[in-house]
Every structure is written in C-alpha cells, then in structure tokens.
Amino acid sequence: MMTRSPGWAKHTCAFFKTCAVGLLLTALIWPPGRAKGALRAGAAKIDITPEKPVRMAGYAGRKGLSQGVHDPLSARAVTFENNGKRLVIVSTDLIGFYGGTAEPLREAIIHEFKLKPSELFLTAIHTHSGPSLTLDEEKGHESNLEYTVSLKSRLIDLLRQAFKNMAAVQTGVGVGHSPVGANRRELTFDNKANSSIRLGRNPYGPTDKEVLVMKVAESDGRTIAALFDYATHATCLGGKNYVISGDVLGLAEQFVEKILGNDVIAPAFAGASGNIDPWFRVLPAFNNEPGWIPEPVLLGTLLGEEVVHVFRDIGEVSGGGEIESAYVTLELPGKPRGEAKIDETSPPTPLNVIVARVGSVAFVGIGAEVLTEIGMAIKAASPFEHTFVITHCNGAAGYLAPEHLHVEGGYEIRSNAFAPQAAELLVKKAVQMLHDL
Numbered sequence: 001m002m003t004r005s006p007g008w009a010k011h012t013c014a015f016f017k018t019c020a021v022g023l024l025l026t027a028l029i030w031p032p033g034r035a036k037g038a039l040r041a042g043a044a045k046i047d048i049t050p051e052k053p054v055r056m057a058g059y060a061g062r063k064g065l066s067q068g069v070h071d072p073l074s075a076r077a078v079t080f081e082n083n084g085k086r087l088v089i090v091s092t093d094l095i096g097f098y099g100g101t102a103e104p105l106r107e108a109i110i111h112e113f114k115l116k117p118s119e120l121f122l123t124a125i126h127t128h129s130g131p132s133l134t135l136d137e138e139k140g141h142e143s144n145l146e147y148t149v150s151l152k153s154r155l156i157d158l159l160r161q162a163f164k165n166m167a168a169v170q171t172g173v174g175v176g177h178s179p180v181g182a183n184r185r186e187l188t189f190d191n192k193a194n195s196s197i198r199l200g201r202n203p204y205g206p207t208d209k210e211v212l213v214m215k216v217a218e219s220d221g222r223t224i225a226a227l228f229d230y231a232t233h234a235t236c237l238g239g240k241n242y243v244i245s246g247d248v249l250g251l252a253e254q255f256v257e258k259i260l261g262n263d264v265i266a267p268a269f270a271g272a273s274g275n276i277d278p279w280f281r282v283l284p285a286f287n288n289e290p291g292w293i294p295e296p297v298l299l300g301t302l303l304g305e306e307v308v309h310v311f312r313d314i315g316e317v318s319g320g321g322e323i324e325s326a327y328v329t330l331e332l333p334g335k336p337r338g339e340a341k342i343d344e345t346s347p348p349t350p351l352n353v354i355v356a357r358v359g360s361v362a363f364v365g366i367g368a369e370v371l372t373e374i375g376m377a378i379k380a381a382s383p384f385e386h387t388f389v390i391t392h393c394n395g396a397a398g399y400l401a402p403e404h405l406h407v408e409g410g411y412e413i414r415s416n417a418f419a420p421q422a423a424e425l426l427v428k429k430a431v432q433m434l435h436d437l
C-alpha cells in the first residue's frame with residue numbers, strides 16, 4: 001500500500017487551495033448566469049413619437065407638417081454580451097439616418113457605452129410616415145432639429161435600460177413566409193411599344209418572402225424579445241398622408257407586442273426591400289369607411305400574425321453563443337445620382353457594412369436600401385443557417401441595385417449613386433466577412 005509523503009501531501013494541499021481560490025475568483029468574476037461563455041441579453045423600448053408637428057420624411061413633394069398621430073413610434077433595443085464581447089441592435093420607427101445623422105448618433109452611443117464600431121447596429125424600419133431627421137441648422141425645420149438632437153439622449157436612455165435588464169438567456173430562430181411585400185417594378189409599354197419600369201406592382205417579380213424571427217428568453221422561460229426581419233418598404237401610406245405612423249412594419253411590431261405581452265420587445269428590421277412595397281402602397285390616408293380595415297393595419301396584422309406563428313413554433317432554444325462582429329466602410333464604384341447614365345469618372349460611393357454572429361445566427365447590416373435580389377444572394381451564400389439581412393443600418397447611401405436591373409432602368413436605378421458592378425462587390429464582401437466571423 002502506498003503511503004503519501006508529507007511533501008506530496010503539502011503539494012496536494014497547495015494544489016487544492018490554488019484550485020479553490022481559482023474557483024472562488026471565477027465565481028466572483030462570473031457569478032451564476034455569467035459563467036464564461038454564457039450569453040446574456042437585455043431588451044428595452046422607449047417612445048419616440050414626435051411631441052410637436054414635424055416635417056415628414058420620404059416624399060419630396062410633402063411640404064407641410066404632421067397633423068396628429070395614428071400610432072406611436074418607438075425605439076427598441078436588444079443588447080447581447082458574452083465573454084466581454086457585445087452586440088447592440090437598435091431598431092427605430094423612423095425612415096432612416098439620412099442627412100448625415102447616422103454617424104453623430106452612432107458616435108454618441110459608442111462613446112457612452114465604450115462599444116467597438118462593429119458592436120452597434122443602428123437601424124430604421126423605413127416608415128415614410130415619421131419625422132425626417134436633420135442636424136442642419138439652416139435648412140432643417142426647428143422641430144425636426146430639436147427632435148433629432150433629443151433622439152441622441154433618448155437612444156442612450158434606451159440602451160442604459162437594456163443593459164440594466166441583462167440576464168442569462170437562451171435563443172432560438174424560426175422561419176416563416178409572408179405575402180405582404182410585392183415587387184414594385186412594374187413593366188409598362190407606350191403606344192410605340194417602348195418599355196419602361198414604373199413604381200407600381202409587379203406580382204411576378206422577385207420578392208424575399210422570408211420572415212425570420214429570433215426568440216430571446218431568460219433561463220426561467222420568460223421571453224424578453226422577438227426580433228423579426230422582413231423585406232418590405234413601410235409605405236402603405238404615401239405623400240398625402242400627414243399622420244404619424246410606423247406603417248406596416250411599425251404596426252406589425254405593435255401587434256406582436258400586444259399578442260405576446262407587453263414585456264416582450266419586438267423590434268422589426270427592414271430586409272432587402274429597395275424594390276419591394278407593401279401589397280397596397282402609397283395610399284393617401286387611413287381609410288375609415290365603416291367595415292373597412294385600413295390597409296396598413298391589415299398588412300401589419302397579417303405580417304404580425306406570421307411573426308407570432310413562427311415565434312410560437314420555435315421549440316428549441318439554446319444557451320451560449322459566441323459573439324463576433326466586424327465593420328467596414330466600402331468604397332464602391334459610383335455613378336451620378338439622379339441619372340441613368342454611367343460615368344467612369346464618378347468618384348466611389350462609400351457604404352457601411354456590418355456583420356455579426358450570436359452563436360449560429362448571423363446579422364448583416366447595410367447602410368443603404370439594397371434591392372431584394374442582393375439580400376437573397378447574401379442569404380443564399382451565407383455560411384450560417386439563418387442570416388438577418390438588415391438595411392437602413394448605420395448609414396443611408398440610397399438605393400443599391402443588382403447589375404442586370406441597370407439594363408431595365410427605373411426609379412431605383414436612376415436615383416442611386418452606385419455603378420452596376422457595386423452590387424456584386426457588396427455581396428462578395430459581405431459573404432467573405434460572414435465567413436471570417
């Protein structure tokens with residue numbers, strides 16, 4: 001029988017003491033639910049409905065100020081953290097960060113929470129029935145200026161709440177489909193058989209019908225967030241509407257939160273929807289005829305019900321999930337904005353692209369309104385099973401269309417500032433960044 005020498009025993013004792021101290025330190029640094037490698041998340045929502053009449057965004061011909069509110073605008077956030085790496089996803093019921101407003105808002109948030117640039121997705125649902133953002137003291141309306149300045153502190157408050165609410169979570173993803181979005185590039189012919197593409201409805205054109213839903217639940221099963229991504233413009237209402245509304249995507253968020261309970265935050269993201277409008281588009285107002293369901297409510301509910309169906313079918317949730325992210329500003333080949341022609345001497349057009357993963361779910365954020373074919377290509381080539389493609393994210397570089405549509409022309413082609421080859425470069429870069437995560 002072996003006997004332990006006193007020296008051996010001493011070393012063993014020292015070894016166990018070291019282990020015990022180590023375990024104690026680990027427990028102090030990573031208390032329960034913060035074990036290294038455990039995913040934590042928090043969610044929050046704040047009201048960002050303009051308090052005063054404001055200039056509305058999305059239609060150049062609409063000059064007057066807003067006249068009342070149909071439904072409230074909100075900003076929603078989900079913050080993730082794992083092993084010192086963070087991911088902050090903000091969805092705002094706004095048109096987007098035009099007029100150079102993305103960078104100052106991003107900088108304020110990044111500075112306040114000491115984030116890396118790649119850790120922040122600042123996104124908008126592209127409602128055309130919300131306020132326009134401006135920091136231009138000369139040309140901007142004073143109410144919009146005041147609104148935009150106040151948005152900075154409101155978003156910081158929102159994220160402070162989300163960070164405060166953080167707890168260990170489990171996540172799961174589900175996929176559904178919705179017919180709410182329709183391709184809007186309608187082919188027309190004049191009496192000499194010349195063809196052109198106009199903004200209308202092309203029911204046979206490509207649309208990304210996927211409804212992607214991510215469930216985030218605390219360990220006791222309490223859901224804190226249901227994030228969803230769908231490719232449509234939020235333009236049921238057009239340039240004659242003067243009431244504030246989140247339109248189809250905002251109404252879908254409100255519906256999902258109402259059904260799932262008020263503690264669940266349901267941020268929406270506009271997928272690749274540059275050429276996708278809701279089935280009913282640019283209507284003058286909410287139709288209040290007796291018995292009629294106003295189209296934005298009808299379509300917002302239709303989309304919201306699919307989100308809830310998908311959410312309720314997410315059976316499997318899992319903990320953990322590493323966070324990785326990357327952010328670049330691409331310099332893509334440019335073309336003169338507002339003209340169909342391509343000019344080889346055009347300077348490059350910058351485009352912000354951000355990618356991130358939370359476990360096996362990927363997010364791609366693009367600072368432009370890319371056409372649906374581009375989002376579908378990124379999803380198809382992504383090495384991840386589920387990839388949220390989010391537009392109007394961290395910038396507002398206008399439309400970006402695939403090369404073949406430059407032959408057909410149309411509004412999105414004329415008004416964009418990217419040369420035809422830009423789309424393929426974007427898709428390749430985004431997919432490469434996903435592979436590198």
Ligand SMILES: [Zn+2]
Pocket residue numbers: 126233274369
């Ligand atoms: Zn748009």
